[in-house]
Amino acid sequence: MKKLLGLALGILTAIGGFVDIGDLVTNAVVGSRFGLSLVWVVAVGVVGICLFAEMSGRVAAVSGRATFEIIRERLGPRAAGANLAASFAINLLTLTAEIGGIALALHLASSIEPRLWIPVAALAVWLVLWRVKFSIMENVVGLLGLLLIGFAVALFLLGPDWGELAAQVARPSLPEGEHAASYWFYAVALFGAAMTPYEVFFFSSGAVEERWTRKDLSQNRLNVLTGFPLGGLLSVAIAGCAAVVLMPRGIEVSSLSQIVLPVAQAGGTLLMAVVIVGIVAATFGAALETALSSGYTLAQYFGWSWGKFRRTVRAARFHLSMIVALLLGVGILMTSVDPIAVTEMSVVFSAVALPLTYVPILVVANDPEYMGDHVNGRVANGLGSVYLVIVLLAAVAAIPLMIATGAGS
């Protein structure tokens, strides 16, 4: 059990990246429109985030420096400032969407209007940030988020034609009536979700919060290799459910209740209840991850003291920035925007933030001044360079694809 709890950081990080509210919907949309023909993108994304999260965790464990500190140190104030602005925008938009998502999920369970749940959800997130110990937070939220495994259970209960599903995975093809640009838009969106920068900000800062040292390097690797593949698996399971139930009927996913439709059909009320708890926990976890990330990035850029391991009065500006981020998020939601549409805008900012985050990580992971003899090996460097090219391609393609397809519609 203790071993399992030690993996909570990786699991919570991955949940925030792969199955936050925006991705829950994206995965179901992808499943209902393209079947499992985009699973390869998730696989590529999982390998990429494993690679760079492992590096960022290793840098944090060996040198004690979290990711945004090394971004500022290597890129200087200008480029790091551009990354800070873009990353803060992604954090804020995602945080906004998650608070809205918690409200939507609670609406699903209670049928009380979502708008009434918004302040409650934000207050609950803040209370956890304010009072709850980091390790308790990650364990409770991470493990409850695992209830999303219910989607995988539902997929088995549905008893699909596995040969047909395997064929979709192995030989991706464009379903009739779909445009190639839409396919590639969703490919970039899924890749961006897998590699979203707040995962490494949160993961490396979490490693500092948990006071990892050189001794924890195997723990680091284990966290990465469990958390992210699990996140990818959940994301594929959600797409699979949609592919089996929604795609043949031509149902287009536009709301949270449609995502859980296949689960209700396969496992009845009980499984549905399990999955809803999972959705609330996953969105809550993603809200915590993005709120903390907004504090981490600001504090690390400016050199403020930060961290939940300190008394709140000893990290005053860090806590103030998270409070401001939460208030901004609630403010945006009160204009009654669709919280899920909000996350689509973060694709634009990812184009700036992705390369400016992963380049410095790769550079510092090779710097013996920081890393001693724990510098990158040849495989990590080779793969890392390949992924930088992929990241750049995705970053360049993202905005034109978004405009050309009207965000996939």
Added chain:
Amino acid sequence: MSARRRLIDARLHLLDRQVLDVDGEPVTTVDDLEIVGVDGDAAPGEPAHVAAVLTGPVLVTRLLGGDPPPSRWLRVPWSQVGHVGITLDLTVRGDSLDLDWVERWVRDHVIGRIPGGAHDPEEDVDS
């Protein structure tokens, strides 16, 4: 220090590095450096040297250009820097420095006034 001389590149090893106080608490980032002796501030013939680590408004002028008046510099004299590694380690406590006034203001006027602000998260529950 050992007899072996270390080469320090100001841009690579000093600028934008994290500054920690004597207890290892983060204080600021090196936003700029005050160098004395290049423009005749020191006696002719004397070598130029780093006089202080600067922070605060100098970050804005480093981003946008310009020159803030020295009265607005928030400085840590170089004599208080104990060690240059992947961080700059000071020999004094952060609380004793003027440049930490924003952190202290936020602590005293905002965060400290919210109930539970002084609570130590590592103390309760398990342990």
